[in-house]
Amino acid sequence: MLGAVDPLKDIEHYAQVMKAPRIRESAARLAEQARSDGWSHEDYLAAVLSREVTARESSGTQNRIRLAGFPTPKSLGKFNFDYQPSLSREMVAYPGTGVFSTQARNVVLLGPSGTGKTHLAIGLGIKAAQSGHRVAFAMAVDWVARLKAAHAGGKLPAELARLRQIGLILVDEVGYIPFEQDAANLFFQLVPSRYEHASLILTSNLPFGRWGDVFGDQAVDAAMIDRIVHHAEVLTLKGASYRLRNTGIDTLTSVRAGNAA
Incomplete structure (x- = not known):
């Protein structure tokens, strides 16, 4: 739940529930950059979700090409x-x-x-x-x-x-x-x-x-x-x-x- 000692574990759990494993990877990778560059919470969330959407679109494209x-x-x-x-x-x-x-x-x-x-x-x-x-x-x-x-x-x-x-x-x-x-x-x-x-x-x-x-x-x-x-x-x-x-x-x-x- 929110507020746990390791919030990345919460993110990993939520990502698994949402069937979005790339969110877990992006969240961990971008967290340090967000802190060092002073991102807002909104900026950080948008960056994580953007990478998930991009990856899904790429995966969807490859599936459509394969099935064609x-x-x-x-x-x-x-x-x-x-x-x-x-x-x-x-x-x-x-x-x-x-x-x-x-x-x-x-x-x-x-x-x-x-x-x-x-x-x-x-x-x-x-x-x-x-x-x-x-x-x-x-x-x-x-x-x-x-x-x-x-x-x-x-x-x-x-x-x-x-x-x-x-x-x-x-x-x-x-x-x-x-x-x-x-x-x-x-x-x-x-x-x-x-x-x-x-x-x-x-x-x-x-x-x-x-x-x-x-x-x-x-x-x-x-x-x-x-x-x-x-x-x-x-x-x-x-x-x-x-x-x-x-x-x-x-x-x-x-x-x-x-x-x-």
Whole structure:
């Protein structure tokens, strides 16, 4: 209780009860500094609590990044803008703040394979996680498989509602594999369920004009794109594959880029 011979023991007890062990550590470490610098009680308490909040925020961010399912962590700071002249740091500045998730806006990254779409998508996802948003990453075919399983179990509306609670969903590689009609319809339902409620980041090797080839229905394709781009930043990446740089495989790169056009 207060007034004990060793108040730090009281603090340790209260910290354990509150499940805040860092308060105990900060209290002991800052006590001497508070005395020598003449801090008020309020200054000392604010300093101790500030360190607890900072540590919790850092821990929460790491958990959100871990649970997002990123294949590998990639930061915006490590993106090679010099290799991608079609994109500037200024063009990524707004999505890079993570604010777009708060505003339920979308980001679409279009371009040939190897131009950095997935790297940027993950980097933006990490920024969103650092801003406090729940994030989930998966390839387009994996999202469809998840929706198929929910639909088969009669739980699609519940699954869409659960996904809507995730502030940002990243859908990688839209267009690499065409969808069957049922799969396309399920994916279409994901988009309007999030419209103006939560954010999407999508990457695709195809321009919007070719998305009908993926979903097999021009009307569904047009309705989906309309909802996606209404509140969206659309970034188009160009050029050869970064992964194949310095390999001398220029012909293969050109063929792949031509097939994706």
